[in-house]
Amino acid sequence: MAVKVINDLCRGCTICVKKCPFDAIAMEGKLAVIGEACTNCGVCVSACPFKAIMQEEMEKEKEDLSLYQDVWVFAEQRESKVMPVVYELLGEGRKLAEKRQSKLCALLCGYQMSHQVEDLIAHGADVVYVADHEELRTYTTDGYSKVFHEAIKKYKPEIVLLGATHIGRDLGPSIAVKSSTGLTADCTSLEIDPEDGKLRQTRPAFGGNLMATIICPDTRPQMSTVRPGVMDKALYDPEREGEVIRLDVSFQPDEIRTKVLKTVKSLAKQVSLSDADIIVAGGMGIGNKEGFKLLEELAEKLGGTVAASRACVDAGWIEHQYQVGQTGTTVKPTLYFAFGISGAIQHIAGMKDSDYIIAVNKNQDAPIFEVADYGIVGDLYQVIPGLLDEIERIAL
Known part of the structure; x- marks a missing residue:
């Protein structure tokens, strides 16, 4: 129009x-x-x-979609270190690339980042596009979107994947607008349609009450942001070899409208639920804010991390950074304890792929037991002290 x-x-x-x-x-x-x-x-x-x-109505000239090929992954870095979600994207991107019989590529923006190129290749990238410029040392929307868009115009990837991080959620829409294509946000599943080869992008919708599968039939690239902690990480193979293509990067004066003057790190305790191997989560069944002290004691004994349901966050019992679920963090630990969590679909969507789920709840009909590998019907204030005593006994 x-x-x-x-x-x-x-x-x-x-x-x-x-x-x-x-x-x-x-x-x-x-x-x-x-x-x-x-x-x-x-x-x-x-x-x-x-x-x-x-x-x-404006008649839009149809693109030749056959000109687009390869699967691209945005290799997000912070302080010259590639973020963990990138390895998940490379793992999922490899599956998509094999089905499309194309190459898996990574786009790395930064400054003096050559040390990370071999790591990306070892994790599955066939080609690494490197944009090296001092203006790219720290993220800016203008700088990164310009480089990414110019690379897309020149090399024409069929699929572009970004992590649904703070940076990915800002960069993805900007690139999509510049490229006149669509973007599906917060995907939890990606697959290639066996009939027409299009990317089927699945994400929760309507508050997590249903899953919507979205396609991008008329424009390229097909773009998705993917939630951290959802996909399996790519395997590391130090013997892999790949190609490195260095992009020509230049900026006109004032082309980047924002300047990073200083980076101030928070003194608050940092939580990385998506990387945790053991998670001890609490819901409204713990009764009050003080209940998390008992959960923290168990998490410390197990070498794990405390987490919570949205209801606990809304009640002010714990900060949002600890929230697991549809509107929080999606996790995939080896062991997930659910204490006093009823099992709302929004919470289950964020932890159902854990290797082992142990649920403790007074209500034997709680939905959490439907996804749990092991369930205990009982009072968590009796169960947790029992677990702590047993851990102490084994440690001795």
Whole structure:
């Protein structure tokens, strides 16, 4: 759709200028002119009393989708260290690349990051595109999206995967807009349609009450952000060999509108639930905020991490960074303890792929028992002290 002014009908009343929420309309003489900031929202069309503004269909030239190939993974780095989700994306990307009979590629943006290239190849990348520039040392939307978009235009990947991290959730939409393509956010499953070869992108919808599978049939690349902790990590093979392609990177003055002046690290305790091997999680069944002290004691004995359901976070018993579930972190530990967690579908969506799930709940009909490998119907304030005593006995 495109917004068009019919000059013969325009009376220069400026109503459209005042109504436009994006300041995309200006007056040139006594005629309204639509600017580049227009989003085709249609507010001006209904606001014009003289019917001088209209929306018209624009016939879009269809792209030759056969020109696009290969699976790309955004190799997100912070402080020159590749983030763990990248290895999950390489693992999943390898499966997709094999089904499409194409190459698995990684795009690495940073400054003096050559030491990470071999690691990406060892984890499955056939090709590593390297964008090396001092402006890319720390993330900025303008800098990274420009480099990524130019690489997409030149090399035409069929599929682009990014981690659903703070950076990935900012960068993905920016690239999608620049590339005039779609983006499916927070995917938990990716697969290639065996009939037409399109990427089937599955994500929770309607608060996690159903799973929606989305395709991008008419544009390329097909883009997805993937939740950390959902996919299996790529296997490490130091004998693997791959190709390195260095991208030409340059920026005009003031092309990057934001500048990172200083990075201030939080003094708060950092929690990495997606990397935890053992998680001790609590729900509203623990009764109060003080209940987490008992969970912390068990987690410490086991070398694990405390977590919580959304209800506990909403109640103010624990910070959001500890939340597991649809609106929190998706986890895949070896051992997941669920104490006093009823098993709402939103929570289960975030931990159901754990290797072993042990649930403790007073209600024998609690939904959590349907996904648990082991279940104990009982009072967690009796069960946990018993576990602690047994751990002490074994340690002796």
